[in-house]
Amino acid sequence: MQPSREISRLIEIMAALRDPVTGCPWDLEQTFATIRHYTIEEAYEVADAVEREDFADLREELGDLLLQPIYQAQLAKEAGHFDIGDVIYAITSKLIRRHPHVFGDLDANDAEAAQSRWEAIKVEERAAKAARKGEQTPSVLDDVPSTLPALARAEKLTKRAAQVGFDWPHYAAVKEKLLEELAEVDSAREMQDQAAVQEEIGDLLFAAANLARQAGVDPEAALRDANSKFSRRFHYVEARCREDGVAVEDAGLDRLDSYWNEIRAADKA
Known part of the structure; x- marks a missing residue:
């Protein structure tokens, strides 16, 4: 087995590592649950290389990250769920569907118009997914992953709610809410109620994430x-x-x- 620039070689190597007879004992023990944290870890290492502008590290970390979908697709193939071809088909289909201004006959003259069309299509996709599962009208908060870092998830939840008009009218209103939450933290501390202190600090951090969104800032970054x-x-x-x-x-x-x-x-x- 030799290195290659072709993704097909990576797929072959992954299959060889999982071969029941000649494969790697460690790889053969792995499951979706045991490798999932590696995906998150590798994504953070990619982000770290980007922030450091270390492109030699970035090349390596992107390779480590690329291994993760190949690995999980191999597990899925073995279990009869899907294979890497299905994964690639799904993402290419989604990209074409979400960019009708590139691959279709719609116009989007600027980034804002493209983003607006993207969000509208995502709403349609969530509704279609709910229908396939026999569910009622989906929540706008559906598919916001619970595994996101808490601050990033808070920003995403408030952004989703804002899409249907549930939002503070302006930055000053969110700032006032932030100060209100800080006062409630002080009050909980004065009462020496540790459970309340934790809850109020959570509300304070949530308000801070909302403030960042209103200011056009990614709070996680x-x-x-x-x-x-x-x-x-x-x-x-x-x-x-x-x-x-x-x-x-x-x-x-x-x-x-x-x-x-x-x-x-x-x-x-």
Whole structure:
């Protein structure tokens, strides 16, 4: 077996790994449930490579991610559900259907018009899916995955609700709601009700995700950027402690804060 640029070789390798007689013992033990977390992990590693603009890593991580649908399709084929050809047919069909302005006779003069058409077609698809399953009129919240990161899911839920008019009228109204939720966190803490504190902080974070959406910001991406900024600045604080010959844990808040303010000022310069 030799490497290849053709996806057919990857499919062949995956089938060989799952061969009941000559396959890999570890791969033969895997199920949909045991490999699902790898799909999520690999997607995050792709995102990380993109954010770092490391294209050598990106090439490798995209390969790792590509393996996941090949792997799951092989499991599905063995169980008689579908194969990778069915997967490819489904996505090509969906892309053609959702882009009538490219593959059909409809016009979309700008990105906003294309997005509007895309969303309208998705609504039709959800209704058709519900009909196939014998379900009643689908909820606009259907198919928002429960496994999404909580902040990303909050943004997606509020975006879906907004499509049918259930939304704050403007940014200022969401800001007011955010302050209201913060006051409720304070109230729960004053009552020393930890369960209520957790609930109110959840409401606060949900309101923050809604605020981000109203401001045209992806809250998940914004928080990732904030995490990265905090890590970079704290690494600077640790480096300054080493320069001054003091352990971080012995430096004291005033010294640590002064180092933090140094890097903050440098960032804003």
